[in-house]
Each structure stands twice: as structure tokens, then as C-alpha cells.
Amino acid sequence: MLIEIKDIYKIYNEGKESEVRALNGVSLSIGRGEFVAIIGASGSGKSTLMNILGCLDIPTYGDYSLDGQDVTDRTDRQLAHIRNKEIGFIFQGYNLIPALTAYENVELPLIYQGVSILKRRDIVMEALEKVGMADRWKHKPAEMSGGQQQRVAIARAIATHPPIIMADEPTGALDSKTGKHVLEILHELNDEGATIILITHDNSIAATAKRIVRISDGCIVADGSREEVGL
């Protein structure tokens, strides 16, 4: 299994009156090359789950192994390397750095990986071409539409060719046509072998996934194909 979590808890203000259990004992396995949609209402804990899967956050309790490696008690530095090499992130709010151009934003993960400047140029342009943004490489995020920004964000996520791509509501801020285009790119990447984990509250988008995980109140309530989950 590529991703394997066991009895993951994420508890805020533990032991206090205001205690919140965002994840309440979640276990999940995801294999290489899968396209998994995690669905649930807002506040159900699906974003928390993705943050933990993506090593953006650490669970309060539980075990997490990524590609056979235990990542539960990794140092900050090791987690940074995992995020850099293993995972590509696509966020609802794009999360591009406003001061940098499209090119420079896509270049960032490669810089942190230590790729030389000459190699970077080809990789960045290739990634931008893949999302159809090569002609906008000089533009800053403010000079682009939402869909264009999200495509640049996808280019950034795939620039390092990570085995896993995590997308948190990637179409949430886009109109349906642009959203569909973004979804197509994700499927293309999946066809090329990438493991895709897609967080969404939109059933029609989730329905395009081979496997759907429904989460509610911090627990997985259904896991399986579209028919099995009942979409």
C-alpha cells in the first residue's frame, strides 16, 4: 500500500470542555495509482484528513505509513522532504505566492529540491505546457483568472513528478466549465500513473472517481465504488 493510516485521531483542545474531535479513529489504505475522492459535508473532517495525509499537519494519535515508511514521528525537516518529493498539493484557494510569476511559482518546489537552474527551465515549462499555461509564464497570480491560477497551481504540484497528488476542493472556486477542465487534468495525471486524492463536497465531481470515501463527524462511513457508496 502506498498510503496506510491506522486509528488516526485529530483532537483540538483535548480534555477541555471545548474539545473537538476532527478525526475520530480513521483507518484508510490507498494503493498506488488509485483515484480516490474523499467526500463529506463541511466540518466532517475531510480537509483535516487530507492535511494529515499530506503531512501538512500531524495527528494527535495514530499511525501513518507512506510507501512502507512510518512517518508518524518524523522531524520537521524530514516531513518537508516528503512534502517536496512525494506529494503535490492543489488547494481550493490556489495558494500561489502573489509576488512571484507563474514560472517562479512552479519553480519553487524544484528549487527546494535542489534541481539546477538549467534543468529547472525545461521542467517548469513542461509542467506549464501540460496545464496549458506555458504562454502565461511571465504573469503574476493577480493578472490571471481563477482557472488559470489553479492550472498554475497544478503545474506547481506536478513539477516534481510526485507519486501522490492531493487536491483539496480544487474546483471549489471555479465555474463549472473551468472546474471540469481542471478535473480532466487530474484524470490525465491519474492515467499517467499518479495517485490522486481528491477532497470535495460536490457529488458530481466525486462521481468521476473510481473509489469514493465518505466521511462524517470524523469517521469513515462508507468506502467503495460509486455504486457501493450510493452516489
Added chain:
Amino acid sequence: MNIGQSLKMATKSIFSNVGRSILTMLGVIIGLAAVIILVSYAQGQNIAMQAYYDSMGTNTINVSAYTWRSGTDITQMLYDYCLGLDGVAGVTPNGQVNVTISYESKTLSNNDWNTMTTVYLGSDQYGKCNDFTIAKGRELSYLDCKRLNKVCVLGSATADELFSFADPIGKTITLNGTPFLVVGVYQSKAAGLNTGTGDDGQWIKDEIKRKDRMVLIPYTMTRYFNNNESISDYVVRAKTKDDIKDVMANLRSYLSTIISQDSGWSDVSAPSDWQDSQNEATAMQQRFLGGIAAISLLVGGIGIMNIMLVTVTERTREIGIRKAIGAERRSIIIQFLIEAAMICGIGGIFGIIVGYIGTLIVCKLSFGAIMFPSVGITFGAAAISIILGIIFGMYPAIKASGLQPVVALRAE
């Protein structure tokens, strides 16, 4: 990520947010320029004051001695005693007479304080004691005093006024109608003195110039002009500053042996005492200016801190993004360190430039002469403002890079 990359990243960040960079620099520039200007001003004032003290003659001791017992020639006794003392460079009576000075048809007016010419009674060592140097001719001689020769030495301003550009040596001027032969002219004290044209500098220069309006005649002439009143004021010059104390002590004990308490009085004092208290006042003023400078540096630092805090949420989010895509904490801190150091370094350079230009203007206005602060002060102040900038510039990085990426990303 290596340093080269961090450097490029920092440069990119500075130039991609010019407004913020300039605002941050402004804090450094203002703080640093203020320190440089204030310190230079204080130093300039100090140098101008020192020039004034020097013009009064250094290492001088003022002696007053008088006795009404006849037959005691204090002037001669003091003269002989002083020349026998080790630490003494010269001794002269320091009397004045109020007389009308004329040359041919020209008479010097004594109505205006600023252009008044003073006639001094002195010995052959008058110039030595009062820091005058002969420009032309010769000093008074010992025999001029002994023999009551009617000769005089002119101050440069008085010589110019009476003779314009003609050579005064060998000419005869009259004092209250009595002819005196000009045997020498002193060099100007004001010439070449660098106190500038500003208010303070001008005042000091005028004070010094006044000293060039003088005529020196043998002290024995007091018999002609002062109804035979004997001289009671003397100037003794010590060889070095360290000799002053010993010479003063010797003079006091000597005077007490030749003048008994019921037959006269004597007093020995040094203007250096007064100069010390003046220096104390100047030092206090400098401390005050230094305090103001420190405050402006602090205000500059707070300015830097403010702009950094204002951008902290924006930067927190940026740091969150960087962490999410794989930046280590170390590379983020290094990037921000370089960024802050570059901004503050550039600000520091501009601050020094602005400070020096300001110094040029301020010193030109008040002293004329330009006194730049020492290299130590310049770089000390620059170092402080740059360190302040770096500390506050790194603050968001240190704070945000320790957060979980998801927390940093949540910053709005």
C-alpha cells in the same frame, strides 16, 4: 537549497515588493542619518570651542599681585622668580592703558566694542605668553622695558587699519600724542582658523579677531599713562599642561613670602579651570545629543518592526505555502535573514549617504567647517540599525516557520 539560491530568492522577494522594501529601508535611513548628523554637529561644536580656547593661549596662569609697601618691585621680582622656575615658558605683566592711537592723520576710534583697539602693557615675553607670533620685525626686548624705550608691536588688525598695506616697521604712531616706534607686527590669530561662517563659528571667530586689535608697549610705560600706578596683573605660561599645577603652587607660596597679608594681596588662577567646566558643559550637551540620536535610532527600529509586523500575516501565508511545497525551516529562515540583511544593508548605505549630506548642510550652516563623524560611530550606528532590521525582519520567519504548514496556510 544552497546560499546562492537563498540569495536569489531574497533578491526576488525584495524587488517583487518594492513598496514594503522601501518602507523598511526608510526606518534604517532616518535612524542612521539622524545619528550621524547629531554626532557630527556635536563634534563640530567641540572643535570650534577648542579653537577658541587655544586662541586664549594654552597653559596660561593668571596672577594678580599688589602691594602698597613702597620699594617692592613685584613685577621685577615675579619676572626673575618665574624665569628661574622649571615649568615656566614665559612671564609678562598684563596691563592695559586707555589711550588714543593715531598715525599721521588717522585716529582709531574706541567707541565700538567690536572695533576697539586695546593697548597692552607687557614684557619681552608677552607674545610667548599670549600665543602671538611675530610676523614682521621683532618682539619687545628686555632692554626696551628696562630703558623705557618708546616702541610698540602691533596686532595684525591694528596694523592693517593704520597702515593699510604699507609696511609699519620703522614708522611712528602716537599714543596720547607721545610718539612710539613700531618695531614689530604680530601674525593674525584669526587667519587660517577653521571655525566657519555659521552663527556659532562666526561668534567664536569674532572673539578671536578682536584679539588682533591690539598694540603692545613695554610695561614700564605704565608710569606715563597710568599716573605711575604699578601693574597688578600678570600672565605666566607653563611649559605643558602638567606643569600648571606645580607652577601655580610655587607662585602661591612665593607670592605669600613677598607680600604679607597686611601689605597687599595676591591671587593665582588658571583659565584651564574654567575651560574644564566648559568642557564639562560641552560633554553634557554631547550626551544629550547622543540620547536624542539613540532615540531616533530606536524610532527607526520601531518603524522597521512595525512594517514587518504589518506584513507578518501576508508572510505567514507565504511561509505556509513554501513549507507545503517542501521548504525546510532552515531555508525559510535563511531566506528571510538574507532578505532582511539586504534591505537593511541597502538602507544602511543610503542612511550613511543621507547622514553625510545632512552633516554637510548642517555643519556648513552652523560652523562652515565640515566635521564628519568617526568611522567607528558611523559603522557602529549602521551596525545597530542593520541588526535591528534583521531581528525584526526575521521575526515573521522565525515565528511562522515553526508552525505546522496547515496553521501557517490558514493565516488570512
